[in-house]
Amino acid sequence: xxxxxxxxxxxxxxxxxxxxxxxxxxxxxxxxxxxxxxxxxxxxxxxxxxxxxxxxxxxxxxxxxxxxxxxxxxxxxxxxxxxxxxxxxxxxxxxxxxxxxxxxxxxxxxxxxxxxxxxxxxxxxxxxxxxxxxxxxxxxxxxxxxxxxxxxxxxxxxxxxxxxxxxxxxxxxxxxxxxxxxxxxxxxxxxxxxxxxxxxxxxxxxxxxxxxxxxxxxxxxxxxxxxxxxxxxxxxxxxxxxxxxxxxxxxxxxxxxxxxxxxxxxxxxxxxxxxxxxxxxxxxxxxxxxxxxxxxxxxxxxxxxxxxxxxxxxxxxxxxxxx
Numbered sequence: 509x510x511x512x513x514x515x516x517x518x519x520x521x522x523x524x525x526x527x528x529x530x531x532x533x534x535x536x537x538x539x540x541x542x543x544x545x546x547x548x549x550x551x552x553x554x555x556x557x558x559x560x561x562x563x564x565x566x567x568x569x570x571x572x573x574x575x576x577x578x579x580x581x582x583x584x585x586x587x588x589x590x591x592x593x594x595x596x597x598x599x600x601x602x603x604x605x606x607x608x609x610x611x612x613x614x615x616x617x618x619x620x621x622x623x624x625x626x627x628x629x630x631x632x633x634x635x636x637x638x639x640x641x642x643x644x645x646x647x648x649x650x651x652x653x654x655x656x657x658x659x660x661x662x663x664x665x666x667x668x669x670x671x672x673x674x675x676x677x678x679x680x681x682x683x684x685x686x687x688x689x690x691x692x693x694x695x696x697x698x699x700x701x702x703x704x705x706x707x708x709x710x711x712x713x714x715x716x717x718x719x720x721x722x723x724x725x726x727x728x729x730x731x732x733x734x735x736x737x738x739x740x741x742x743x744x745x746x747x748x749x750x751x752x753x754x755x756x757x758x759x760x761x762x763x764x765x766x767x768x769x770x771x772x773x774x775x776x777x778x779x780x781x782x783x784x785x786x787x788x789x790x791x792x793x794x795x796x797x798x799x800x801x802x803x804x805x806x807x808x809x810x811x812x813x814x815x816x817x818x819x820x821x822x823x824x825x826x827x828x829x830x831x
Contacts, residue, residue, distance in 0.1 A: 510621070511535045513577055515564065515611065516585030517557070520686045521626070521678070523548035524719045525583060525726060530556040537577045539564070539586070547820065548685045564607030567614070574614035581730045582615050584608065584625040589651035591687075597650055604654035605661065612665055612673070620672075622730045623662075627677040627740070629715075629786065631656040638787035641677070641740040663738030673737055674729045679744035679786045683719030683806065684813045688821050692716075692807070695755050696814045697821055699764035706772040710752035715744040715785045718806030721799040728795045744786025745799050757804065761811055 512529055516522035517538035529536050530552055537558045540546065546553065553559060560577070562569040564586055588594050588603035608625060615623060632639045633646030645656045659675050666673035682692045691707075698705040725743045755768050791797045801809070814821075 509533070509535055510580040511537065511577060512581045512583065513537045513539070513574075513579035513615070514583045514585065515539045516587065516626075518544045518546050518548055519585060519587075520548075520683075520690075521681055521719060521722065522583075522585040523685045524683060525585070525723055526552060526557060527684075528720075528723045537573075537579065539570075539573060564610055565602050567610045570610045571614040571617070574611075574618040578618050579615065580621045582611070582620055582623045583726060583730070584611055584623070587626070587628075587651075587655070589649075589654065590628070590630075594651075600650055600654050604651070605657050608658040609661060612662060616665070616669060616671060622732075623666075623671065623673045624726060624730050625658065625662050625673070625675050627659045627675045628652060628655040629677055629679045629742075629744070629784070631659060631677065634781045636783050638746070638785045639742065640787045641742055641790055659740065663740075666737035671737055674732075675738070675740045676725060676729060677740060677742050677786075678717060678722050678725075679742070679784075680714035680716045681719050681722050682716055683810050684817075686719075691751065692754070692758065692810065693814070693821070695758045695768075696762065696811055697818070699759060699762040699766055700815060700818060702764060702766065704766045704769050705755065706769045707751070707755065708771060708773045709780065710750065710755070710768075710770050712751045712780050713748045713782065713784050714751070714754075715746065715748050716754065716803055716806070717743060717745045717786075717799060718801040718809070720806075720809070721745075721801055724800070725791060725797050728791070728797045732795055741791040741795075742786045742788045743791060743797075744788050745803070746786055746788055748783070748785040749803060754803070754807075758807060758811070761804070761807055 512534050517526045539560050560573045589600035630652030631645050633648050647653045686693045695705045
């Protein structure tokens with residue numbers, strides 16, 4: 509039985525990953541912070557997960573955890589700056605770059621079978637064609653800059669020490685446990701509540717990929733046997749959708765009689781590309797991964813999950829309204 513260490517387990521993608529790993533009966537350890545909101549993994553604690561409280565920027569504490577757990581596989585998903593309210597530059601740099609360095613160095617001393625870190629499509633910046641792993645990195649935000657720096661550090665460290673390290677760059681992931689403020693959950697919850705969804709621009713584009721397919725990619729990459737170090741894998745569906753078509757599909761699938769209120773929410777101060785799509789040929793050909801869910805199938809599963817778990821989203825909404 510392999511021992512797996514996961515950072516970022518209380519976040520959207522990380523929580524979906526640890527739920528999947530727990531079902532597969534892996535021995536799963538997670539690193540959380542004192543301030544972490546654990547609502548996504550409360551059903552797994554303490555029986556299905558071993559929790560270690562630490563800040564990735566605390567080098568000594570991270571070294572101690574790595575030595576104690578000696579994980580076979582590490583999934584490093586912890587990051588800061590992906591959300592608009594995570595804007596402190598010092599925290600973005602120290603978490604994404606220094607935290608990654610501390611974890612990789614500590615785990616390399618303890619020894620591992622595979623270290624998988626999660627990058628971001630934001631590393632590429634604005635492109636006018638499908639993004640490939642070999643493209644020039646031209647991030648337009650500090651988050652993308654630090655994720656690119658972390659990628660380069662991992663690649664260099666892996667090649668210098670001949671370590672099995674891989675980088676996964678997911679595109680627009682959606683699915684269970686996603687934050688209520690994000691596009692797809694906000695529209696789904698509005699439809700379930702029979703409220704008109706409030707939205708910004710209908711023309712923004714994304715390459716949406718269902719979280720179950722991302723989990724499958726995590727497993728494919730971590731369990732591969734290869735002499736190559738520092739490999740990067742894009743994980744996306746390979747087709748971009750504008751937000752108008754996605755919202756229309758959600759309304760159709762929920763059967764809600766609502767009208768999207770476009771431009772009722774201010775657009776974020778960011779550069780919106782006209783083209784944002786992945787080229788995931790590498791992982792498809794080299795590892796045999798391919799997404800099993802198109803947008804309709806993934807949204808149908810997501811809607812069903814939200815209908816069953818609306819209480820997780822209603823409680824904080826009620827609390828916020830009473831404050």
